Amino acid sequence: GCIAASSITVGFWGQKSSDQEQNLLHYCAESNWDVINVAFVSEFGSSGYTEVNLAGHTAVNCRNNGDCTSVGNEVTACQQTYGKKVLLSLGGAAGNYGLASASQANDVADEIWNKFLGGNGAIRPFGPSAIFDGVDFDIETPNQVTGASREPQAAFYATLATRLRSHFSSSNRNYYVSASPQCVYPDAMLGPDGTKTGTLLTAAQVDWANIQFYNNGFDRCDGCNIFGSSYATRLGQWASWAASKQSSFLIGVPGADQARFADSSSYCQGGYVSLQTLESALSQACSSYANFGGLMIFDVSAEEVSGGQTYIGSATSYTHGLSCGRNPLGSSGPTSTVATTATSSTRSPSSTRSSTTSSTRSSTTSTSAQTILR
Numbered sequence: 001g002c003i004a005a006s007s008i009t010v011g012f013w014g015q016k017s018s019d020q021e022q023n024l025l026h027y028c029a030e031s032n033w034d035v036i037n038v039a040f041v042s043e044f045g046s047s048g049y050t051e052v053n054l055a056g057h058t059a060v061n062c063r064n065n066g067d068c069t070s071v072g073n074e075v076t077a078c079q080q081t082y083g084k085k086v087l088l089s090l091g092g093a094a095g096n097y098g099l100a101s102a103s104q105a106n107d108v109a110d111e112i113w114n115k116f117l118g119g120n121g122a123i124r125p126f127g128p129s130a131i132f133d134g135v136d137f138d139i140e141t142p143n144q145v146t147g148a149s150r151e152p153q154a155a156f157y158a159t160l161a162t163r164l165r166s167h168f169s170s171s172n173r174n175y176y177v178s179a180s181p182q183c184v185y186p187d188a189m190l191g192p193d194g195t196k197t198g199t200l201l202t203a204a205q206v207d208w209a210n211i212q213f214y215n216n217g218f219d220r221c222d223g224c225n226i227f228g229s230s231y232a233t234r235l236g237q238w239a240s241w242a243a244s245k246q247s248s249f250l251i252g253v254p255g256a257d258q259a260r261f262a263d264s265s266s267y268c269q270g271g272y273v274s275l276q277t278l279e280s281a282l283s284q285a286c287s288s289y290a291n292f293g294g295l296m297i298f299d300v301s302a303e304e305v306s307g308g309q310t311y312i313g314s315a316t317s318y319t320h321g322l323s324c325g326r327n328p329l330g331s332s333g334p335t336s337t338v339a340t341t342a343t344s345s346t347r348s349p350s351s352t353r354s355s356t357t358s359s360t361r362s363s364t365t366s367t368s369a370q371t372i373l374r
Helices: 024-028 069-082 102-116 150-168 217-222 231-244 275-288 300-304 308-321
Strands: 008-013 035-045 085-092 096-098 134-139 176-179 208-212 248-254 292-298
Touching: 008 024, 008 300, 008 308, 024 035, 024 069, 035 069, 035 102, 035 134, 069 085, 085 102, 085 176, 102 150, 134 150, 150 176, 208 231, 208 292, 231 248, 231 275, 248 275, 275 292, 275 308, 292 300, 292 308, 300 308
Parallel strands: 008 035, 008 292, 035 085, 035 096, 085 134, 134 176, 176 208, 208 248, 248 292
Antiparallel strands: none
16 A cells, blocks of 8 residues: 655746646656646735746736636646645746835735635636645745845745745645755855844744755855765755754755756756766765655656656655655655655644745746746
8 A cells, every 4th residue: 555755756847947848737647746836926025916927838927817727727636636735936036026024025925825825815816726735935036126135035035934824824724835945055045044034944934945956056166066065064954954943855956957958058057966876865865864855856847858757757766765754744745655664753734834945946037938947
């Protein structure tokens, strides 16, 4: 029979890093993924409205009532037919988003709850029955509208997450908050940073963090990526954060070598490692840190490039077979047909415990056909 896997797999969908990216349901039907982050809510807060850009998967961006009901139907099928968790990812590498005040952060949280989660807003862009399982924070830039400094911006994201959790507590459904920081510690936008007030990863409750061991700008030069010169230090720092917050951390990698994409300059900017190297990193992290939670890959469309299906299929299967670590989904987490002996402690998130994922990915601009890469 199936038993709860110790480690989970997370994939991002919606930004078409490969132009051959299939619809959401295609990836939900696979055993590769336990959680899929739909990316991105690239407009919110200081832009004056909230909008999801899916890089041409829909005819228009998901802003008004019923704009993206076709995708919403797939979200529901992913959850009900295939048992997947589907989160909505906020931010991305570009867009028109930012928070100018705590009051605005609370307003945005209310709007996200009512538009996309368990609220009963009149405007439901994904349709009235589509309810996402939580949100991921992929905040990569300071306030793009007002030019606000990073310190208050970071504090207001903690406010947003905390307000969302207050809504979660009113439901008997499990919701999650995840974050996807870069491997540089602390992350410039998300923390944890004791020198700034109320950063997301310091002040908010996050179920897991997808640590982005790629796409790290200047830090590629000092070895933040897997098995680089600073990798072990950074991994230990994120593991310590996870332990201190009773959270989990996932190792995040690109799903394919950027050279396999037509626009190689835009895909993840380094960090791809061989399957053997990745499996070694996963095994070491799992055996060394009790709060290791699994693997994140950006993005699922890497399956569509040469060698991608084999790479992702092998990496996710290997992750599901690990018998150490901590399942960040707790008792409601995925099941694996791999006969593992899960001896790690797992946390069952109540409706008041969600996850915050701020992964720096590609985010699309307000033009629905345009992809904005991380």
